[in-house]
Amino acid sequence: MAIAIQPHTEERIPAVKAFNQRLAAGGIAPEFHFPESNIPCWLPKRDGRRIYQEYYLAVDGENVRGAFILKFQEFSVGGETRTIVYYHLPISEGIVNQAYASVGVFMLRSATKMQPVLFALGMGGFDRPLPTMLKAMGWSLSAVPFYFRVHHPAAFLRQIAGLRQSAGRRALAGIASVTGTGWLGIKALHWLRTKRSVPGVEASAVASFGSWADELWRQCSPLYPLIADRRGDTLNVLYPPGKNFASLRITRGSETLGWAVVLDTQMRHNKYFGNLRVGTLADCLASPENAPAVLQAATRVLEERGVDLIIANHSHAAWGDAFQSAGYLQGPSNFIFAASKPLAEKLTPFETTRNLVYFMRGDGDGPVNL
Amino acid sequence: MAAPLSDRVRRIVADVLDVSVASISPDSSPETVDTWDSVHHLNLVLALEQEFGLQFEPEEIDQMKDMQRILAILGSKVPQG
Numbered sequence: 218m219a220i221a222i223q224p225h226t227e228e229r230i231p232a233v234k235a236f237n238q239r240l241a242a243g244g245i246a247p248e249f250h251f252p253e254s255n256i257p258c259w260l261p262k263r264d265g266r267r268i269y270q271e272y273y274l275a276v277d278g279e280n281v282r283g284a285f286i287l288k289f290q291e292f293s294v295g296g297e298t299r300t301i302v303y304y305h306l307p308i309s310e311g312i313v314n315q316a317y318a319s320v321g322v323f324m325l326r327s328a329t330k331m332q333p334v335l336f337a338l339g340m341g342g343f344d345r346p347l348p349t350m351l352k353a354m355g356w357s358l359s360a361v362p363f364y365f366r367v368h369h370p371a372a373f374l375r376q377i378a379g380l381r382q383s384a385g386r387r388a389l390a391g392i393a394s395v396t397g398t399g400w401l402g403i404k405a406l407h408w409l410r411t412k413r414s415v416p417g418v419e420a421s422a423v424a425s426f427g428s429w430a431d432e433l434w435r436q437c438s439p440l441y442p443l444i445a446d447r448r449g450d451t452l453n454v455l456y457p458p459g460k461n462f463a464s465l466r467i468t469r470g471s472e473t474l475g476w477a478v479v480l481d482t483q484m485r486h487n488k489y490f491g492n493l494r495v496g497t498l499a500d501c502l503a504s505p506e507n508a509p510a511v512l513q514a515a516t517r518v519l520e521e522r523g524v525d526l527i528i529a530n531h532s533h534a535a536w537g538d539a540f541q542s543a544g545y546l547q548g549p550s551n552f553i554f555a556a557s558k559p560l561a562e563k564l565t566p567f568e569t570t571r572n573l574v575y576f577m578r579g580d581g582d583g584p585v586n587l
Numbered sequence: 588m589a590a591p592l593s594d595r596v597r598r599i600v601a602d603v604l605d606v607s608v609a610s611i612s613p614d615s616s617p618e619t620v621d622t623w624d625s626v627h628h629l630n631l632v633l634a635l636e637q638e639f640g641l642q643f644e645p646e647e648i649d650q651m652k653d654m655q656r657i658l659a660i661l662g663s664k665v666p667q668g
Contacts, residue, residue, distance in 0.1 A: 219646065219649055219650065220649045222645075309625060311617075311624065311625040311628075312625065315617035315618055315623060315624055316616075316617055316618050316652075317617075318617035318623055318624055318625045318627070318628040319617075319625075319628050319648055319649055319651055319652060320625070320649075321625040321628070321629070322625070322628055322629045322632055322648050323645050323648045323649045325629075326643075326644075326645040326648055327645040330645060346625065346626055349626055350625070350626060350629050353626075353629055353630060353633055354629070354633070
């Protein structure tokens, strides 16, 4: 029986459940199982929305042998608006049964044929199977730099000690290798790195993104060669009120400098962060010129809330400088941006442009697992 | 004179899967060769595309479940003199 790519439908729910059961029997953790409902709980396709997800299945007769998600989103590419598609959560039965070793390649080739201008994000590091496959297929890959700032070194060091023997210690161990793990060392590094704060800048929590966000997008989007749509209506879909994140409008006097979406999460036996209270700068927008002020203001909010550690990923070089001037250190990143050949061609020369594209944690699966 | 198609393919399959050419038979498949996993299957597809200067359709990749079918697909795409 030939395998075919088909949209996930209500009739296929039992087959997806059976697929997940076979993955579970093969030892695959639940976070890598495919959503059973055919309607995405995050970003379902609705009338008028410019950002939505669609689920696809690799169907073999009555059975599902693989699945993936396409997230459709508008981007500003060199100042022009076009839809670019995020390829994520590809799962093949080949990971538990070699008889289906061809399904992963089949799905990726099929997705590329359906939507040539694709990207992937995150993926856990260059050495994981998906980035390995993407690289082999000629995609262009780049790590999105990881930045962190330790606010409570004693708590951080306790968690380092606790996680030292665990399999999931990589994130903290990576940070520790940069800081040297000493209390004084951490404090000194952040102090030395922190430039004088920009005066008169204020951060205020907002329930939603209004026309001020549209105006900021209009000003900022031409400054970045590739950036996902961050207009107000899209942001209100991505970051609705009542969730576990806070949306901040950053102003100086009557001028909007930017915005930030932050998370403040008390971790519990988290495999990467133990029991730390972790602040995340999940998303933000400002011109490169105003990046330091926006970062400092968002950092101050998280610091006042009492987080032990603040983390963020950002691909843009000027933002990297801003993170460092706000006292952040750069650690090892396993958050990978991968561009299909047609997308990479729009970013030529990729080796230079990869430092100018605009990707943060909020661009991929959204602020999940944080 | 170029080697027969089957010999060229066996050599590529053996090279990609890191096994001996002698161990590759028409029945060889991901179920019979331990190293024939998803990543190696991709490498095999890409190696064959490079060797023969062609690109497989997704449906053809799906059909490449063993050596015999790989040879059949290549036989229909590669001119043989």
